[in-house]
Amino acid sequence: xxxxxxxxxxxxxxxxxxxxxxxxxxxxxxxxxxxxxxxxxxxxxxxxxxxxxxxxxxxxxxxxxxxxxxxxxxxxxxxxxxxxxxxxxxxxxxxxxxxxxxxxxxxxxxxxxxxxxxxxxxxxxxxxxxxxxxxxxxxxxxxx
Numbered sequence: 001x002x003x004x005x006x007x008x009x010x011x012x013x014x015x016x017x018x019x020x021x022x023x024x025x026x027x028x029x030x031x032x033x034x035x036x037x038x039x040x041x042x043x044x045x046x047x048x049x050x051x052x053x054x055x056x057x058x059x060x061x062x063x064x065x066x067x068x069x070x071x072x073x074x075x076x077x078x079x080x081x082x083x084x085x086x087x088x089x090x091x092x093x094x095x096x097x098x099x100x101x102x103x104x105x106x107x108x109x110x111x112x113x114x115x116x117x118x119x120x121x122x123x124x125x126x127x128x129x130x131x132x133x134x135x136x137x138x139x140x141x142x143x144x
Contacts, residue, residue, distance in 0.1 A: 043091055045129075
């Protein structure tokens with residue numbers, strides 16, 4: 001399994017974040033908000049067990065995205081690598097690192113998530129590896 005070129009990937013993520021922000025707000029508004037509250041972005045990479053990626057997509061589409069939003073996490077974007085099987089990459093946005101930790105704790109303890117998680121494993125464990133990287137926008141980033 002090949003490793004992801006993180007520099008190229010992060011550049012594409014930042015571009016996607018910039019497009020999302022500009023699609024909903026003016027650049028000046030974003031700049032003012034960042035000065036008051038520096039958002040934290042979380043890059044997550046899930047590797048699934050062979051043949052389980054589709055099950056992960058179904059779980060995210062039908063349950064996980066809504067549960068993330070319920071617990072204060074902003075769904076920024078989701079990607080499927082072209083040259084890497086069994087992988088889902090996504091980015092969430094949080095108000096702060098502390099906010100992220102609180103949101104993840106609430107998410108893990110949510111009875112609905114616990115039910116969905118158990119049901120989704122009826123035919124075996126879906127995810128074999130999770131990588132999480134917290135990021136903030138560089139001072140020269142266009143997302144600022």
